[in-house]
Amino acid sequence: MSGILDSVNLRTQMVGQNRLELLLFGLETEQQYGINVFKVREVLQCPELTEVPRQTSAIKGMAHIRGETIPVLDLSEAIGRSSVPQSERNKCFLIVAEYNKRTLAFLVRQVDRILNTQWDQIMAPPTEIGVENYLTAIFEHENKLIEILDVEQILADLYPMSTDVSREVANEEVRERAKQHHVLIVDDSSVARNQMQRSLEGLGLKVTSANNGRIAWDLLCGMADRGVDVLDHYLMIISDIEMPEMDGYTLTAMIREDPRMERMHIVLHTSLSGGFNVSMVKKVGADGFLAKFNPNDLAAAVVSRIGQLEGRN
Incomplete structure (x- = not known):
């Protein structure tokens, strides 16, 4: 686990030349998912969470990490799968990531390793699966398909944003x-x-x-x-x-x-x-x-x- 943490810290300094590094993780099945290492701040064992009163979404609580209170999103539940039972959270991991000026922690079952690849090896999902899904790309590795989730879509469903432009910016x-x-x-x-x-x-x-x-x-x-x-x-x-x-x-x-x-x-x-x-x-x-x-x-x-x-x- 410490090796993955060290890799995340080092590799977030790399950028450019159509390169991509994916942090692989798992949810409730053997399917592997990937997240861009550049989005990841750190990976850690899931601590005890502070519950959210009247919680009605996949946000399962808050974690106090390095002086910052961060909402924890059960990624399995967010994409329509089974949520992690509260009794099993201490066996899971948090991927602390930054999206759209917002810091969140994704609760996942396991964190595997980091893969180094190129963006031209990442494929768009087939059009036949339709648009009503949380998949933004796929990547073939060792004869298996790794799915890259559209986290922006997941967050947009949780936190709907206005697209209206202020009249002060454009009259x-x-x-x-x-x-x-x-x-x-x-x-x-x-x-x-x-x-x-x-x-x-x-x-x-x-x-x-x-x-x-x-x-x-x-x-x-x-x-x-x-x-x-x-x-x-x-x-x-x-x-x-x-x-x-x-x-x-x-x-x-x-x-x-x-x-x-x-x-x-x-x-x-x-x-x-x-x-x-x-x-x-x-x-x-x-x-x-x-x-x-x-x-x-x-x-x-x-x-x-x-x-x-x-x-x-």
Whole structure:
């Protein structure tokens, strides 16, 4: 167990080059699941939890960890499986993670090991399984499929968020100007795409979405090959960082290497926490960085870009 903890601490310092490291864990069956190590703050044996009065969700209590009180989410129950009996919690583990500026601890049955791979080895789930699930990607390892859960969807169901943009950020005049522009959003999480799309369309923008960097890259190249000026077509690209097949860092780097689109305005966004994000954004040549998900921050980035264009005209 201490080896996994040491690995988490060391590997959260690694970033970039389409690389991914997954912390593998198990719930109530033999199926293995994975979580991006970059999201993980630490792994520890489940301590005694402080119960939550009138608890009606998968939040099972609170843990006091290193001076911080952190809500504990039973991940099995959150995805519709059997919850961990209270008598067995002391045999389980907590994966303390940060998503969308929120720190939570995921209660899991077991923590296995860390796998080092590439985002281009991570596959989107087959479309035949439909959209009503918590699966965002799959990964084949040793002839078994490891499932990567859409934690953003799980948290959105627990903590519904408004997608409305404040009038102080975008007044009627700004919204009218926004109607002239088109934005490309790239994210493998359906909930993240829907949140962004509702916010941006609420401003009056036209929105095109892509499920990962590879799809976005193929879209842009196809347009450019047909003679479409993608810089004129899209106001900007807003892309997630961690995605199957091609991550946001790689997408940005490839756009910067293509003279037909190298001046595209790109903002990267992620639920990952940590100072490395800003440095990597600069390294790959992106124009900005946003933490997920705040509709006003998202709108402010778009309004700023519109202002830049108008200032040059």
